[in-house]
Structures are given as C-alpha cells and as structure tokens.
Amino acid sequence: MLTHNLGYPRIGNNRELKKACEQYWAGKITAKELKTISDNIKLFNWKLQKDNGIDIIPSNDFSLYDHVLDMSYTLGAIPERYKALNNLSRYDLYFAMARGRQDKTTDITAMEMTKWFDTNYHYIVPEFYKGQQFSLSYKKIVDEFLLAKQNGIITKPVIIGPVSYLLLGKEKESGFNRFDLLEKLLHAYIEIIDELKSHGAEWIQFDEPFLVMDIDNTILNEIKSVYSVIRKNFPGLNILIATYFGAIGKNLNAALNLAVDALHVDLVRAPEQLNTIIDSVPDNMSLSLGIVDGRNIWKNDFHNSLEIISRAVDKIGSDRILLAPSCSLLHSPCDLSMETNDKVLKPEIKQWMSFAKQKLEEISTLKMLSTKEGYKSAADKFKENFIAVESRKISKEIHNEAIKSRVKNISDSDCSRISPFEIRKAKQKEKLHLPLFPSTTIGSFPQTEFVRKIRAQYKKGMIDNAVYTETIKKEIDNAIRIQEEIGLDVLVHGEFERNDMVEFFGELLDGITFTQNGWVQSYGSRCVKPPVIYGDISRQADMTVKWTKYAASKTQRPVKGMLTGPVTILQWSFVRDDQPRSVTAFQIALAIRDEVTALENSGTGIIQIDEPALREGLPLKKSDRKQYLDWAVKAFKIASSSVKDETQIHTHMCYSEFNDIVDAITAMDADVITIEASRSQMELLNSFTHFEYPNDIGPGVYDIHSPRIPSVDEIVSLIDKIAFYFPVKNIWINPDCGLKTRQWEETIASLKNMVEAARIVRSHIKQ
Numbered sequence: 001m002l003t004h005n006l007g008y009p010r011i012g013n014n015r016e017l018k019k020a021c022e023q024y025w026a027g028k029i030t031a032k033e034l035k036t037i038s039d040n041i042k043l044f045n046w047k048l049q050k051d052n053g054i055d056i057i058p059s060n061d062f063s064l065y066d067h068v069l070d071m072s073y074t075l076g077a078i079p080e081r082y083k084a085l086n087n088l089s090r091y092d093l094y095f096a097m098a099r100g101r102q103d104k105t106t107d108i109t110a111m112e113m114t115k116w117f118d119t120n121y122h123y124i125v126p127e128f129y130k131g132q133q134f135s136l137s138y139k140k141i142v143d144e145f146l147l148a149k150q151n152g153i154i155t156k157p158v159i160i161g162p163v164s165y166l167l168l169g170k171e172k173e174s175g176f177n178r179f180d181l182l183e184k185l186l187h188a189y190i191e192i193i194d195e196l197k198s199h200g201a202e203w204i205q206f207d208e209p210f211l212v213m214d215i216d217n218t219i220l221n222e223i224k225s226v227y228s229v230i231r232k233n234f235p236g237l238n239i240l241i242a243t244y245f246g247a248i249g250k251n252l253n254a255a256l257n258l259a260v261d262a263l264h265v266d267l268v269r270a271p272e273q274l275n276t277i278i279d280s281v282p283d284n285m286s287l288s289l290g291i292v293d294g295r296n297i298w299k300n301d302f303h304n305s306l307e308i309i310s311r312a313v314d315k316i317g318s319d320r321i322l323l324a325p326s327c328s329l330l331h332s333p334c335d336l337s338m339e340t341n342d343k344v345l346k347p348e349i350k351q352w353m354s355f356a357k358q359k360l361e362e363i364s365t366l367k368m369l370s371t372k373e374g375y376k377s378a379a380d381k382f383k384e385n386f387i388a389v390e391s392r393k394i395s396k397e398i399h400n401e402a403i404k405s406r407v408k409n410i411s412d413s414d415c416s417r418i419s420p421f422e423i424r425k426a427k428q429k430e431k432l433h434l435p436l437f438p439s440t441t442i443g444s445f446p447q448t449e450f451v452r453k454i455r456a457q458y459k460k461g462m463i464d465n466a467v468y469t470e471t472i473k474k475e476i477d478n479a480i481r482i483q484e485e486i487g488l489d490v491l492v493h494g495e496f497e498r499n500d501m502v503e504f505f506g507e508l509l510d511g512i513t514f515t516q517n518g519w520v521q522s523y524g525s526r527c528v529k530p531p532v533i534y535g536d537i538s539r540q541a542d543m544t545v546k547w548t549k550y551a552a553s554k555t556q557r558p559v560k561g562m563l564t565g566p567v568t569i570l571q572w573s574f575v576r577d578d579q580p581r582s583v584t585a586f587q588i589a590l591a592i593r594d595e596v597t598a599l600e601n602s603g604t605g606i607i608q609i610d611e612p613a614l615r616e617g618l619p620l621k622k623s624d625r626k627q628y629l630d631w632a633v634k635a636f637k638i639a640s641s642s643v644k645d646e647t648q649i650h651t652h653m654c655y656s657e658f659n660d661i662v663d664a665i666t667a668m669d670a671d672v673i674t675i676e677a678s679r680s681q682m683e684l685l686n687s688f689t690h691f692e693y694p695n696d697i698g699p700g701v702y703d704i705h706s707p708r709i710p711s712v713d714e715i716v717s718l719i720d721k722i723a724f725y726f727p728v729k730n731i732w733i734n735p736d737c738g739l740k741t742r743q744w745e746e747t748i749a750s751l752k753n754m755v756e757a758a759r760i761v762r763s764h765i766k767q
Contacts, residue, residue: 001318001370003054003363004288006205006242006264007061007158007328008045009356011521013335017041018525021064024091025099031091038064039147046153048357053364056203059144059155061328064091065098065524068168069111069124071160073097075188076137079127079172081108090138098124098524102708110706112170113523115616117209117245119295119331120572122523126169130176134188142195149200157196158328161208161241162189163223167215179222186226190233203238205264211255212246212266214622220254231259240264240288244327246620247273256280264288267308268295268326274308278315287312290326291366292359297332297518297532297574299354300362302369302385309370318370323363329356333518333529344516349534352392355518393578400511400536407586414593415637417645417669421695424645424671431605431646432558436765437719437733437758438489440698442652442674443562443608444501444738445479445494446747455499472497473550480554482748487755490606491559493551495740501564501610502572506531508543509591512573523705526741531573533584539591545602552603561599561607565651566592566635571613582631589638597642608650609640609670612737615653615661622660629664636668648672654700654737658687666693674698676736678710682721689725698732701757702750704739709749715757728765733758 011017020037023029042062049057063070072078073094085093085101085108092101100110112125141157148155160168162185166178193204208223230239240262241255247270248255255263256277263281267274267290274289281287289312291305312321336355339345354362365381368374375382392398417424458468479494498504506512512531519527544561552559566588575584592609599607614632619625640649651668654676658665665673677684677699685699701718702710722731733754739747 001313001367002056002322003367004056004156004203004240004322004324005049005054005058005329005360005363006207006244006290006294006324007058007330008049009330009332009334009520010041010045010062011334011519011527012041012044013338013517015519015527017064018527021525025095031089034064034091038062042144042147043151046148046151046155049360050153052357052360053367054360056156056322057148057153058158058205059148060141060157060159061330062144065095066122066124068116068126068160068165069094069098070140071165072124072126074136074138074140074192075134075185077126077128077132077134079111080129084108100703100706100708107708109708110703113705118616118618118620119245120522120528120613120616121331123168126165127172128166128169128178128181129171129173130180132181132184134181134185136188136191136195139195141192142199145196145201146199154200154202156203156205156240157201158205158207158242159189159192161206161223162186162226163219164208164210167210167219179219182222182226186229190230193230193234193237197234197237201237203240205240205242206260207242207244209242209244211241211243211248211251212270213620215251220251224254224258227258227260238262240322242288244269244290244294246270248277249273249621252276252280256282256285260285262286262288262322264290264322264324266290266326268293271308274311278312281316286320286322287316288322288324290324292325292354292362294325294327294329294359295331296577297353297355298577299352299385299388300359300366301389302362302366302382303389305366306369309366313370323367325359325363329359331520332356332359333515333520335517338517339515341516344514346397346513348391348395348397349513349532351388352534353532398535398576398578400538403511403536403538403587403590406590407583410586410590410638415634415641417641417643417649419645421669421671424648425696427645428648428671432648434489434558435762436728437731437762439733439755439758440488440490440560440674441483441492441735441751442700442738443492443495443560443610444498444740445492445496446742446744447496447740448744451475451496455497472547476547476551477554480551480559484555484557486748486751487759488751489557491551491555491557492562493547493559495562495738497547500528501738502569503529503531505543505564505569506533506573508541509537509539509588511535511537511587518574528572531569533570533573533575535576537584537587537591539594542598543595545595545598545604548599548604549602558606559604560650561596561604563592563595563599563607563609563639565609565611565614566639567617567632568611568613571617582635585631585635586638589635592639593642596640600643600647605646606648606650607640607643608652609636610652611636611668612652612654614664615658618660625660629661633664633667636670640668640670650674652737658684662687662691662693666695670695672696672698672732674700674732674734676700678703678718678736682718682725685722685725693726693730696730696732697726698734700734700736701754702735704735704737704742707742707746709746710753712753712757712760715754716760719757719761723761
C-alpha cells in the first residue's frame with residue numbers, strides 16, 4: 001500500500017508567496033528574488049511531505065498565481081492581445097494575463113476569472129481560437145521536477161488533463177468547437193510527458209475532475225482516446241487519473257476502462273461509490289482512496305476510514321491501494337501547530353481539527369493502522385483519534401436547543417416580502433428619488449496599510465477603543481466625502497472596521513470560531529482565513545448598525561447597510577459536518593434577519609445582503625441542484641424578508657455562470673442584484689437573453705481585480721451592452737465587486753469615469 005498527495009498549499013506557512021508577489025508587483029523585489037522565495041516554498045513542502053510519510057509526492061502543484069494559468073502559459077496558449085508584450089519578462093507577461101497591464105504605452109485587459117468547480121478558489125479561464133497552436137513554451141513542469149530531483153525526491157508531476165483543460169476554457173470566436181484543437185493539444189502534452197520521462201519521472205497525475213460532472217459520450221470517448229494515445233507513447237510510465245469533488249457516477253465504466261495505472265476517487269464527498277468501484281475495477285488498475293477530507297478542517301475518523309480501507313483491501317488487495325486526501329490540500333490551511341493562542345482557538349475545539357500537515361500525518365497513520373504490525377505501533381494514535389472524535393459528538397459547545405427550535409418553526413411568511421416587486425419599486429422610487437442609471441459601489445473601499453495596522457493594533461490591545469473609534473470615523477468621513485465628490489448616487493460606509501466580509505460577521509456570531517493562521521488561497525495573492533462553524537449559530541447584539549448610522553449622519557444621500565448573506569457565510573467557512581448544510585444555513589439566515597430588522601429600525605433604507613457564493617455552492621451534478629437551490633434561496637429570503645416595502649434589498653454575486661441559476665436568482669426576489677460581468681465583456685449576460693429578469697440589475701462595468709483604470713468610452717460601451725439585455729429603468733451602474741484590494745488613486749479615477757459614463761448614457765436617454 002502506498003501513500004500519495006494530490007497537491008499541497010502553495011502560499012507558505014506565513015503567506016510568503018502572497019507577500020513576495022505583491023512586493024514584486026510593487027517593484028520592491030526582483031524576479032530572481034521572487035524565484036528564490038518560490039523555490040524555498042516548494043523545497044519546504046516536498047521535505048515536509050517526505051518527513052510525514054508520503055510515498056509519492058506531487059510537483060507542479062505550486063503556482064505563482066493559478067495552476068490553470070500556468071497550463072495555458074506552458075502550452076503557449078497566450079491570447080493575441082498579449083503579443084504586444086513580448087518584450088516583457090516571463091513573469092511580467094504571465095502576471096499581465098492574470099491582472100491586466102496599464103502604463104503609458106499599454107492598456108490590456110486581464111483574462112477572465114471564474115470559480116474552480118464548487119470551491120472559493122478562482123482560476124484564469126483559458127481562451128481558445130480557431131487554428132490555435134500549442135507547444136511546450138514554458139518548462140515550469142520540468143523545472144520543478146528537476147529541482148525536486150536535485151534535492152533527492154522523485155516527484156509525481158501534477159498536470160491538468162487535456163480534456164479537462166479544454167472544458168475549463170472558452171471559445172473566443174465563433175465557427176469552431178474547442179475540441180477541434182484536441183489533437184494539437186495532445187501533441188504538446190506528449191512533448192511535456194516525454195521531457196518528464198526522459199528526466200526520470202515514474203508517476204504522472206492527470207487531473208480530470210470533469211469525470212464527476214454531467215458529460216456526454218462524445219467527451220468520454222475523447223478522454224478514452226487521449227489516454228490510449230498517451231499509453232501507447234509511454235508504456236512504462238505510471239499514469240494516475242485524479243477525480244474529485246463528487247462521485248464518478250454514470251461515467252464510471254468509461255473511467256475504469258481508461259488505459260491508465262491508477263484511478264483516484266473522492267470517498268469524502270461520495271463514499272457510496274466505493275462498493276461499485278471495487279466490484280468493477282479491472283485487475284490491471286490500482287485504486288487511490290481519497291479518504292481524508294482535503295476541503296475541510298475536521299479530524300479524520302480513523303474508525304470509519306479503516307473500515308473503508310479494509311473493504312477495498314479485501315476485494316482487490318493492499319498492493320493495488322493508494323491512500324490520499326480526497327482532493328488537493330490547496331483548499332486547506334497549512335499547519336494546525338501554528339495555532340498557539342488558546343484565546344483565539346479553544347483547545348477543546350482545536351483537538352477536533354486537522355490542517356494540511358496534519359492530514360498528511362493522518363494518511364500515513366492510516367497506512368500503518370491498516371496492517372496488524374502497524375496497528376500495534378500506532379495504537380496510541382488510534383486511541384487519541386477516537387477520543388477526539390467522540391468528544392466532539394457530545395460537546396456542550398455545539399448544541400443550543402433554542403436555536404434548533406427557531407429553525408424548526410420557520411414559516412412560509414418568514415420567507416416572502418409583503419408585496420410584489422413592482423409595488424415595492426414604486427414605493428422605493430418615491431422614497432429614494434434616484435436618477436435613471438443610479439450609480440453605487442459594491443461595498444468596501446481600499447483597505448490601506450494604515451487601516452490594517454490600526455485594526456491589528458486594536459485587536460492586540462495596543463490602542464484603546466476611543467482611539468480606534470476616532471480613526472474609523474475619520475476613514476468613513478473621508479470615504480463619504482470622496483463618494484460625494486465623485487457623484488455616486490448611493491453611498492457605502494467603506495467597511496474599514498472589517499477584515500473580511502465573512503470573518504467580520506463570524507467574529508460576532510456564536511457557534512463560530514477562528515484561527516490565527518488558517519489561511520487559504522482564493523486567487524492570486526488573495527488569501528482568506530475562513531471562519532470555523534463548529535456549533536449552533538446565533539446573534540447576540542447589533543453587528544453593523546453603529547457604523548452604518550454614523551456614515552448616514554455625514555451625508556444627505558442614501559447609505560447602504562452592508563451584510564454578508566447566509567449562503568456565502570456558509571460557503572466561505574469551514575462548516576460543521578455533523579448536520580445538513582441547509583440547517584446551518586437557516587441558522588445563519590435567522591441571525592442575518594435580526595440584523596436586517598435592526599438596520600431598518602435604525603433608519604437604513606437600503607440594505608445589501610451579499611451572496612457571491614450562491615452559484616459556487618451549486619452541486620456539480622444537475623440532478624442534485626434543485627434541492628440545493630431550494631434551501632439556498634429559502635435561506636436568503638429568510639434573511640431578507642422582514643422589511644417593509646419601502647426598504648430596498650440589494651444582493652451581489654460575482655464570478656458566476658448564471659445559466660443554471662437564473663430562475664433561482666429571480667426567486668430570491670431582491671429589489672436590486674449586482675453581478676460581476678466586465679471581465680467577460682458582458683458575455684455572462686447571455687444567460688438573460690431568453691429570460692426577462694423582472695427586478696433591477698447592475699452588471700459590473702469595470703474589473704476591480706485588475707489595477708487598470710477603464711476609460712469613460714469603455715464603460716459607456718459596456719452600459720450600452722447592458723441596455724441590450726435589460727430595460728433602462730431597471731439598470732444600475734457599479735463596479736464588479738468590492739474595492740478593498742485596490743489603491744485609492746486608481747479607485748477614485750475609475751469611479752469618476754464610471755459616474756461620467758452613467759451621466760453620458762443618462763443624457764442620451766433623456767434626449
């Protein structure tokens with residue numbers, strides 16, 4: 001029996017990669033220094049995995065920004081618009097594709113970004129063109145293999161499978177199908193594999209996560225053909241196909257008949273698939289059991305995992321079993337041992353948890369426990385695991401009967417507004433007096449180094465509440481002044497008191513705890529520290545009323561109250577796994593509902609309840625989606641339906657393909673929805689072509705994940721596209737998302753252009 005890993009966190013235990021990339025972008029370190037830091041992270045990760053008993057260690061799981069972008073760069077799949085940047089270094093061209101580039105002579109937009117399946121990780125979408133050529137243009141995969149080899153470790157390179165790579169991308173011109181490119185793409189893959197084989201690679205892992213999706217026989221045949229060609233060219237190479245995030249289901253027969261040596265299956269998300277697989281797996285194929293949760297932080301239940309391993313061993317033998325996490329540990333924090341503050345994370349709760357390093361230890365321990373001799377030497381670890389798992393089941397930290405009762409008593413009237421949208425819209429128009437194409441932002445304003453420092457000092461007790469309060473007031477004063485000068489119609493307070501849109505609320509809700517260093521990558525250098533939902537959730541006091549009221553007192557214009565919705569808090573947290581996710585969502589929804597009521601009672605007339613993760617939570621298989629959407633929409637409506645008709649409810653969604661959820665968005669019945677749309681040049685609005693969305697909508701008119709400043713003409717053009725899809729009376733003008741990661745100079749310039757564009761379009765309509 002062998003152990004292996006599908007991928008390890010690339011950010012570094014102390015977010016070294018984030019800091020290095022941002023320093024490089026700011027011109028504070030050189031490319032050579034960035035490479036040194038990157039190589040040190042890789043070497044640390046490889047050694048850590050070796051020291052923790054992993055037999056087959058991955059390489060090419062590291063990335064400076066995104067592993068899908070890496071694949072595009074490796075294959076030379078660089079869109080034509082970046083050819084003007086050929087004079088740039090490799091790093092600068094690579095980062096331009098991810099972030100765009102704007103200087104005195106250049107103004108090029110970034111590539112589109114979207115969510116990686118049903119996770120909060122974002123990837124850069126490959127662009128495909130008719131007649132496109134592919135070749136091994138960048139040898140990162142080979143260089144990382146050689147770096148590990150030079151340090152005594154023969155790694156297993158991890159590569160996105162060619163079929164999944166095509167499915168992750170988009171055709172950017174009409175008249176062809178991306179699969180027309182497969183033959184040329186496969187030649188480039190063979191070139192990569194040939195180099196790896198020549199340097200001594202023994203295993204290669206191809207990630208084909210689309211095997212757990214609803215794909216047709218044509219695509220299944222393409223997958224079969226691809227790996228037949230690879231096998232024919234490399235008969236002695238061990239090839240592992242990795243699936244994750246669900247059951248292979250109806251694609252199982254095709255997966256088991258691939259010309260590969262091993263198949264990885266996710267037995268955390270889909271444990272029910274094991275029996276069918278072990279009954280059907282051919283004699284020449286090994287099975288990789290994904291038994292440790294790669295996406296959550298709860299300790300593995302050794303008793304349950306050993307039962308799974310035993311069933312597989314009894315059926316196909318231990319020599320054909322590999323043990324692994326369910327998916328890449330990219331989605332887990334690095335090391336639980338760095339959580340040293342008992343006041344932040346209680347020891348009782350900490351003992352139930354496991355981060356990436358600890359998950360490696362769990363895999364190795366399970367291997368030991370799977371044999372009689374190994375069990376004797378690891379018996380203490382089994383006992384320790386059993387005690388921790390059992391203590392969690394009975395802990396008083398978890399259960400609150402009053403909250404459970406409130407969820408059970410949710411009624412239909414708790415889930416609907418008083419009047420239909422058209423009646424509400426008329427009342428809100430009379431109350432708010434907003435112009436055609438009203439302009440606003442999504443919520444946050446730049447979180448400067450000064451603001452972050454003040455928050456950190458306050459949290460550590462280095463400054464008192466009076467100093468902190470006066471500082472935040474000054475930041476809000478400045479934000480209100482800037483918004484009025486720019487000419488925005490609906491203002492926000494800026495969220496300077498908030499570290500993160502989920503973490504902020506989690507800190508104020510019972511049943512949620514936090515970590516000091518539980519960081520995971522969201523995209524690029526953006527890391528988040530998800531809250532840990534461990535128990536029943538409730539709200540004890542107002543969370544946002546104070547600062548919203550203060551901001552409103554500084555202006556005559558409406559100020560939005562800003563909240564994070566229940567589904568997003570759920571999706572962007574590490575969630576308890578001892579009850580249905582829907583129940584946890586309803587508990588959060590009731591807490592947000594109480595805050596909505598408090599905001600309305602304080603005089604706030606516009607309340608935004610952000611749900612950027614609603615689409616993210618959509619099950620990968622269509623047959624599972626209705627059940628999810630039913631409870632997700634219900635959770636939003638519980639949170640938002642306590643208000644009067646005159647109170648305007650907004651929501652926000654980003655990085656979503658809306659085709660599958662247009663009906664659900666409508667059912668949410670928000671008065672205004674704002675959505676990310678600019679990176680795709682409004683392509684996402686095609687979802688609304690054959691659907692008349694009834695409420696107000698604000699597709700984002702510029703990309704906040706790029707530092708470039710859009711021109712007025714560019715924004716006017718995008719507004720004209722929006723007006724093709726929606727009645728002008730229903731259109732709002734706003735950026736794609738919140739502005740916390742941007743700098744003030746670029747933010748002000750971009751918003752000025754946005755407001756001017758709205759004014760121009762408004763004047764054309766009036767004429």
